[in-house]
Amino acid sequence: MKYLHLVLRSLFRSRRRTLLTVAFLAVSVFLVATLQSILATLDGFANNPNAANRVAVRHKVSLTNLIPMRYQDWIRQQPEVEATMAIQWFGGIYQDPRNFFANFAAEPEPIVRIFREEIVEYTESEFKDFLRDRNGCIVGKSLADKFGWKVGDVVTLQGTIFPMNPRLTVRGTWKSKRQADEQVLYFHFKLLEEGVPRIAGRVGSFWVRAKNADDVPRLIERIDRHFSDALEPTQSETENAFQLNFLKMMGNIAAIIHSITGAVLAALLVVTANTMAMAIRERTTEVAVFRAMGFTSLQVLGILMAEGILLSLMGGVGGIALAWLGAGAIQQGIGSVIPWLADFAIPTETLLFCLHASMGLGLLSTLVPAWRAVRRPIIEGLRAL
Amino acid sequence: MNGEAIIRCEGIAKSYFRDSLEIPVLQGLDLEIPRGGYFALMGPSGSGKTTLLNLIAGIDRPTGGSLEVCGYRLNDLDDDELAGWRAIHVGFIFQNYNLVPVLNAFENVELPLLLQPLSRAQRRARVLEALALVNLEDRMWNFPRQLSGGQEQRVAIARAIVSDPRILVADEPTGALDAKNAEEVMALLERLNQDLGKTILLVTHDPKAAHHARVQIHLEKGVLDRTVEVNR
Numbered sequence: 322m323k324y325l326h327l328v329l330r331s332l333f334r335s336r337r338r339t340l341l342t343v344a345f346l347a348v349s350v351f352l353v354a355t356l357q358s359i360l361a362t363l364d365g366f367a368n369n370p371n372a373a374n375r376v377a378v379r380h381k382v383s384l385t386n387l388i389p390m391r392y393q394d395w396i397r398q399q400p401e402v403e404a405t406m407a408i409q410w411f412g413g414i415y416q417d418p419r420n421f422f423a424n425f426a427a428e429p430e431p432i433v434r435i436f437r438e439e440i441v442e443y444t445e446s447e448f449k450d451f452l453r454d455r456n457g458c459i460v461g462k463s464l465a466d467k468f469g470w471k472v473g474d475v476v477t478l479q480g481t482i483f484p485m486n487p488r489l490t491v492r493g494t495w496k497s498k499r500q501a502d503e504q505v506l507y508f509h510f511k512l513l514e515e516g517v518p519r520i521a522g523r524v525g526s527f528w529v530r531a532k533n534a535d536d537v538p539r540l541i542e543r544i545d546r547h548f549s550d551a552l553e554p555t556q557s558e559t560e561n562a563f564q565l566n567f568l569k570m571m572g573n574i575a576a577i578i579h580s581i582t583g584a585v586l587a588a589l590l591v592v593t594a595n596t597m598a599m600a601i602r603e604r605t606t607e608v609a610v611f612r613a614m615g616f617t618s619l620q621v622l623g624i625l626m627a628e629g630i631l632l633s634l635m636g637g638v639g640g641i642a643l644a645w646l647g648a649g650a651i652q653q654g655i656g657s658v659i660p661w662l663a664d665f666a667i668p669t670e671t672l673l674f675c676l677h678a679s680m681g682l683g684l685l686s687t688l689v690p691a692w693r694a695v696r697r698p699i700i701e702g703l704r705a706l
Numbered sequence: 707m708n709g710e711a712i713i714r715c716e717g718i719a720k721s722y723f724r725d726s727l728e729i730p731v732l733q734g735l736d737l738e739i740p741r742g743g744y745f746a747l748m749g750p751s752g753s754g755k756t757t758l759l760n761l762i763a764g765i766d767r768p769t770g771g772s773l774e775v776c777g778y779r780l781n782d783l784d785d786d787e788l789a790g791w792r793a794i795h796v797g798f799i800f801q802n803y804n805l806v807p808v809l810n811a812f813e814n815v816e817l818p819l820l821l822q823p824l825s826r827a828q829r830r831a832r833v834l835e836a837l838a839l840v841n842l843e844d845r846m847w848n849f850p851r852q853l854s855g856g857q858e859q860r861v862a863i864a865r866a867i868v869s870d871p872r873i874l875v876a877d878e879p880t881g882a883l884d885a886k887n888a889e890e891v892m893a894l895l896e897r898l899n900q901d902l903g904k905t906i907l908l909v910t911h912d913p914k915a916a917h918h919a920r921v922q923i924h925l926e927k928g929v930l931d932r933t934v935e936v937n938r
Contacts, residue, residue, distance in 0.1 A: 323820050330808040610804045613765050614818045614865075615793020617786050699765040703800070 328627045334600070339632065342596045346636020346682075347643060349585050350675050354644035355651065356578045357671045362662055363568055364575075366501065371438035372560035373534040374403075376541055379526040379563075381554040384410075387523035388553050396529055396544060401536035406431040407510055407524040413478030413487070415468065421659070422464055424478060424506040426513035432459070435530050439502040440495045447472060447493025455512055457492035461503025463663065465494045476506075485516035500652070501663040528560070586678060593636075594686035597629045601690040608694045609702025618695040625694065629687025630680055637679025641672055712776055712872060712905050713739035713762055719770030720757050720928075731757045733928040734771065741872070744899040744906045746919035753925040755909045756877055762907060763796050763875040764788050776872055793821045797866030797904075799876035799895075803858040805850040811837065811861045812846040818869040836864040840894060856887030863894060867904070874898065876908045880915050892918040 333339055378396065380386035390407060397405050408427040414420065429452050433440050443459075451457045460470060470476060474491045489508050497503045514521050529544075531537050541557040548555040558566070568574060601608070611621050644667050652665040694702075715737040721730045732754045739745055747755040760766040761773060764780050773780045776795040783791060797818075805814045815836050819829045837843045840860040850858055859879060866874055876895065880888035896918050898904045910916050917936060924931040 326813070327806075327809070327820075330806075330813075334808050606804060607806060610798070610800070610806075611817075612789065613763070613792065613798050615789050615791075615821050617789045619786075620821075700760050703765075703804075 324624055324627070328624055328631060331600075331604075331624075332628050332631055338596060338599070342592065342632060343636045343639060345592055346589060346633060346679070347639030349589050350637050350640020350679060351643040351647065352640075353582050353585050353678070354641055354667055354671055354675045355647065356581055357674065358644070358648070358665065358667045359662065360575055360578045361668045361671060362665050365664075367561050367565040367568060369561055369564070372564075374531040374537055375435065375560040376529040376531060376537055376544075376557055377526055377560055377563035378529060378544055378555050378557045381545075381556040384525065384567075386553070387520060387525055388527075388555060390522050390524055392548065392555065393527055395547065396527060399540060399543065401531045401533070401540045402529055403532045404431045404434045404530045406435050406528045407526075408528050409510060409513060409520075409525040410482070411478065411480065411508075411513065412482045413480050415476065415478055420468070422504050422506065424508070426510040427507045428510050429507070431530075432507055435528050436502075439497045439499075441498060442496035444493060451492035454490060454492055455509050456488065456490055458489040458506055458508040459493045459495065460491060460506045462494045462496045463500050463503035464506060465491065470494075478506075483513065483517045483520070485513070487512055487516065499664045504663050529557075586682070589682050590686055593629070593633055593682055594689070596632070597625075597687045598690040600628070601625060601687075601694050605694065605697065605702050605705040609697070609699045609705070612695070612699050613703070622691050622695045625691035626684065626687050629691070630683035633679045633683030633686070634676075637676055637682075640679075641667075641675050644675075645672075710741045711738040712741040712743070713737070713907070714774040715758075715762070715771065716773075717771035718758070718761060718768050718773055720754070720761060720766070721769050731928050732761075732768070735925075735928070735930055737923070737930065739905065739907065742899070742903045742905055744896070744908075744918070744920045746908045746910055746916035746922045747925065748910065748916055748922055749925035749931065752927075754928040755925050758925065759875050759877055759907060759909050762873075763798065764792050793818060793869065795871050795873055797869070797871040797874045799859070799862055799866050799874060799879045801878035801881040803850070803855075803862040803882070805858055805861055805865075807850050810847050810849050811842060811853065811864075814850070814861055815846075815864045815868050817865060822869060832868055833864075836868040837861075839867065839898075840864045854887070855883050856890055859883060859887070859891050860894065863891070863898075867898060867902070871904075873905045873907065876906065878910055878912075879908065880910070880912055888912070888915065 378392070380388050393405050393407060396402060406428050408425050411424045411426050413424050415422070433443070433448065448459065451459045458476065465471070470491050472491050472493060476489045476491060477486055478489065479486050487508060495503070510524065529540070531540050537559060544557045545555055608621055612618065648665060648667050652663065655662050655665065715735055718732055718735045719730070720732040721728050723729070735758065747758060749755050757766065761768050762775055764775065768781065778791055780788065806817070812833055815833045816829055819832055824832070834843060837846050840863050842857060842860055842864065845853060845857060850861070853861065874895070879895070880891055883891060892915050895906055895908070899906050908915065908919055916922050920936055922934040922936060924934065
C-alpha cells in the first residue's frame with residue numbers, strides 16, 4: 322500500500338493519454354459487456370426452464386409448411402400428453418413495421434394451460450370474454466402498455482404472411498414473470514381459418530404440454546415416428562430447441578458476438594500495450610534510478626504492473642458502469658423492437674468476465690514492456706536521457 | 707592508504723562488449739578509499755571514472771578483480787542482494803538530478819525510505835530532517851518543475867542521504883548547474899562529509915568542484931594515473 326501513491330501519480334503522469342486510454346477501454350468493455358449480455362439473454366430465452374415439458378410439433382421440411390389439424394387428435398391421445406394447442410405465427414404489423422411484436426393465431430381454450438408458467442396473472446372474466454369473442458384477443462401487459470391498449474380497444478393487424486387484416490378487440494391482458502413473455506398477442510385460430518380459407522384444417526405447429534418433463538424425449542420420438550410415413554411428416558422438438566432454431570434463423574449470433582468480442586479484446590490489448598509501452602519507455606531513466614536506490618527488479622516490476630492493471634481496471638469498471646447504466650435503455654429501446662431482449666440485463670457472470678478480462682488485459686499488456694524495463698542494466702537506463 | 711578502507715578495489719577490470727568486440731575500460735585497477743574520505747575521480751572522457759564509480763556503487767559488475775565496499779565483497783552478491791546493499795549503504799547524486807517529476811520534494815526524498823521497515827511517522831521525521839539539512843523544508847510540497855536547478859539538486863542530495871548511507875556517489879553533480887548553484891552544492895557535499903562523516907566519491911570534470919575533495923584520483927585509459935591530495 323505504501324507504493325499506491327507512486328502508482329497513482331505515475332498513472333496520471335500524462336493525464337490526457339491516461340484519460341483517452343481509459344475512455345477507449347470503457348467504451349470497448351461496454352461493447353463487450355453489452356454484446357455478451359445480449360447473448361446471455363438470448364441464451365436464457367432458449368434455455369427457459371419453464372419450457373421443460375413443452376414440445377413444438379411442426380412440418381419436417383420447414384416452419385412455413387403447414388401440417389394437418391387432425392394430427393392433433395392422435396397426439397392428444399398419447400398417455401404423456403396433458404394438453405395440446407394448434408398455433409400459427411401470424412406475423413402481423415400494427416400500424417408500422419417497426420412496431421414488431423409476436424402475434425399468433427391459436428386455439429384459445431388451452432392457452433393458459435399450455436403457458437401457465439408465463440400467463441401467471443390474469444382476470445378470469447376477461448379470459449372468458451376472449452373465449453366467447455372470435456374477434457377478441459389477449460395481450461401481455463407490457464405490450465398493451467407499450468401501445469396504450471386497454472380492454473375493449475380495437476387493434477387492427479396488417480397481415481404480412483396471410484392475406485387478411487384482422488380487427489381484434491382486446492378482451493384481456495396478463496402479467497408474467499419476464500417482460501419478454503408479455504410481448505405477445507393471441508387471437509382465435511378460427512378467425513384465421515375463416516379469413517384464409519386455403520389453410521383450413523391445417524396449421525403451422527402444435528404446442529404440446531407433457532405431464533412430466535421426463536416424458537418429453539419419449540413423446541418427441543413417438544410423434545415423429547408415427548408421422549414419419551405420412552405425406553406431411555413432423556419434426557418435434559422441445560420448445561427450447563425450437564426457440565434456438567428460430568434464433569438461428571437470424572444467423573449464428575453466438576459466433577458473430579464471440580468474434581466481435583475477440584476482435585474488441587485484441588484491439589484493447591494492442592491499445593493498452595501501446596500506452597503502457599510508451600509510459601514505461603519514457604521512464605527508462607526513472608526505472609534505473611529506482612533500481613539504483615535499491616528497489617529490486619521485482620519491486621519495480623510490481624509497481625509498473627500495478628499501474629497497468631489499475632489503468633485497465635479503471636477502463637473496465639467504467640465500461641461495466643456504462644453497460645449497467647445502459648441496460649435499462651437497451652431493455653426499453655431494443656427490447657421493444659426485439660421481444661427476446663425485453664428482459665435484457667447484464668448478468669453477474671458477464672460483469673465478472675469483463676472485470677477479469679480487464680485485469681488480464683492490464684497484466685498482459687504491461688508484462689512485456691515492464692519486464693524489458695527492469696531487465697535493462699541500470700547503467701544503460703541512466704544513460705538513456 | 708590506511709587500514710580503515712571502506713572501499714577496496716583489487717585488480718578491478720571492466721570491459722564492455724560491442725557485438726564481438728571487447729572494449730576494455732578499466733584494466734586491473736587497485737584503489738583503497740578510507741572511511742569518511744572525500745575523493746574526486748578525474749580524467750578525460752573514456753578514462754573509466756564513471757565506470758569505476760558505477761562499480762563501487764554496485765550498479766555495474768566488474769569483469770575481473772575483487773571489489774569490497776562497506777565490508778561486502780560485491781562480486782559475491784546476486785542482483786537482489788546487491789539492490790538491498792545499495793538501499794542501505796549508497797546514496798546517489800546524478801548530474802541531471804533524476805527526481806521523479808510526478809512526486810513533490812517530500813515524496814521524492816521519501817522514496818528510499820519506502821524500502822526500509824519504517825512507520826509513516828518515522829519516514830516523515832527522516833524526510834524533514836534531510837530536507838532541513840539541505841535547507842529546503844519550505845519547498846517540500848513543490849514538484850521538481852517548480853524548483854530551480856540548484857534546488858532540484860539539493861532535493862536529490864536530501865534523497866541520497868535520507869536513508870543515512872555510508873557512501874555518497876555523485877556523478878558530475880554540478881554539471882547542469884550555474885557557478886553559484888554549483889558552489890552551493892559543493893559546499894553542501896563538503897558539509898555532509900565533514901559534519902556527518904559521509905564517504906564521498908565524486909566524478910567531475912570541473913577543477914573547482916574537484917577542489918572541494920580532499921583527494922583527487924586521476925585516471926588515464928582505465929588505469930590509475932596519479933593521486934593528488936588537495937591542500938586548502
